[in-house]
Amino acid sequence: MLTGKHVVFLGGDARQLEVIKRFIELDAQVSLVGFDNLQTPLSGTMQREWNTTVLEKADILILPIVGTDDQGNVASVFCSDNLTLTRKHMQALPKGSLIFTGMARPYLTQLCAEFDIHLFELLDRNDVAIYNSIPTVEGALMMAIQHTDITLHHANCVVLGLGRVGLSLARVLHAIGAKVSVGVRCPDDIARVFEMGLIPFQIKQLEQHVSHADIIFNTVPALVVQTSAINKMQHDVLIMDLATKPGGVDFKAAEKRGIKALLCPSLPGIVAPKTAGKILAQAITTLIDEVMIKEGLEA
Known part of the structure; x- marks a missing residue:
C-alpha cells in the first residue's frame, strides 16, 4: 500500500x-x-x-x-x-x-x-522492454496487414535488429509463415538468427537483401535504411520503422522513389x-x- x-x-x-x-x-x-x-x-x-x-x-x-x-x-x-x-x-x-x-x-x-x-x-529495464514488445509486434502486424495487399504468410520480410522487439517480431513472422531475413551487427546475433531457422545477414550488407523484400521492419534507432538500399527496393515494398524517433529510415529518399515508409512509434499506446x-x-x-x-x- x-x-x-x-x-x-x-x-x-x-x-x-x-x-x-x-x-x-x-x-x-x-x-x-x-x-x-x-x-x-x-x-x-x-x-x-x-x-x-x-x-x-x-x-x-x-x-x-x-x-x-x-x-x-x-x-x-x-x-x-x-x-x-x-x-x-x-x-x-x-x-x-x-x-x-x-x-x-x-x-x-x-x-x-x-x-x-x-x-x-x-x-x-529489460523486463519492461520484453513485455512491451508484445503489443509492439501485434501493432506492427496490424499495420502491415492494413498497408499491403498481400498476406504476411509467404511474404518476404526483412527485420533489422535483434533486440527485444526485433527478436519477438522475427519469431512471430516466422510462425505465421513469412520468409524472414534478419539484419544484425554482431556474430552472436548471426548465430542466433541461424539457430531460429531464419536468414541472417550483416546490416552493412542491407543493399544485397532488399531487392525482393515485400516488407521491411526496422527496429534499430540509427540511420540504417539509407538511400543506397532504398534505390534497390521494389516500388511496392512497405517500410515500417518501429524504432524510437527519429527512427532509422531515410524517409525523404523513400518518398522520392514513391515507396511507402511509415514511422510507427509508441505502438503499445495506440493498439493496446x-x-x-x-x-x-x-x-x-x-x-x-x-x-x-x-x-x-x-x-
Missing part, C-alpha cells in the same frame, strides 16, 4: 489511465495535471493546475512514456494547454523524491542530477493502451517497493 504517498501524474496518453487506477487501488494521494479533457473523471484523484505548489509535497512524479522534449515540454492527449517541466518545478520537488518515465532526454537527466531527484527510465499501461504500472510499483525496502534497511 502507498497510503500517505503523494503521486503527481503529469500528462500522458491512455496508458497512464491504467497506472493511475493502480495507484488509486494502492491508496496513494493522486494529483492529475494535464488531464482536463478526460471523458470520465477518475474518482479518488484531484485535478490540479500546473504550478510549483502541486510538487512541493510530492513523493513521486510520473511523466509520460516519452518524458520531456529537449525544452522540457510534456505531451498530454487529455489537455490542450502547454505543459513544461522547468527548473523551478524541479526545485520545488522534495529531495529524494522519485520521477518515473519511459525514456529521458538529457534535459530531464541533467535536471534530476542537479536537484538530487531519483530518475527511473522504465524502458531501460490498457495492456501497456498495466505493464508500466507493474514496473513502477515494483521499483517503488525496491526503493522503500532499501530505505527501510538503511534506516
